[in-house]
Amino acid sequence: MLKGIIVLLLFQFLGECITKLFSLLVPGPVIGMILLLLFLMIRKSSFKSLDNAVFIHLRYLPMLFIPAAMGIITQVDILQKEFWAILISLVFGTIIALFVSAKLMDILTERRGKNEF
Incomplete structure (x- = not known):
């Protein structure tokens, strides 16, 4: 170890x-x-x-989320002021991440299919 x-x-x-x-x-x-x-x-x-x-x-990975949760709790005023910017960023970031992941899976499964024959 x-x-x-x-x-x-x-x-x-x-x-x-x-x-x-x-x-x-x-x-x-x-x-x-x-x-x-x-x-x-x-x-x-x-x-x-x-x-x-x-x-x-x-x-012990879940313990690393505690500081992030505390940061959210202590910064409520900033989160309220920037709510729409944060929400739009999260939505578009998630969509982009899903698209890239799906495209990567398509490429990898296509490559794997070619190697099996």
């Missing part, structure tokens, strides 16, 4: 380095997750210690 935690921290560190080096607006951990995804796609599998480390972190 220690190896898995080290791998997670290494990819987060790489993401932070890339963010600082290129002055990106994307947070370093997001870049690190993308790099980890690419690593696992190239490797075509995971390993047990990484799986264990991820499983332990996933058990």
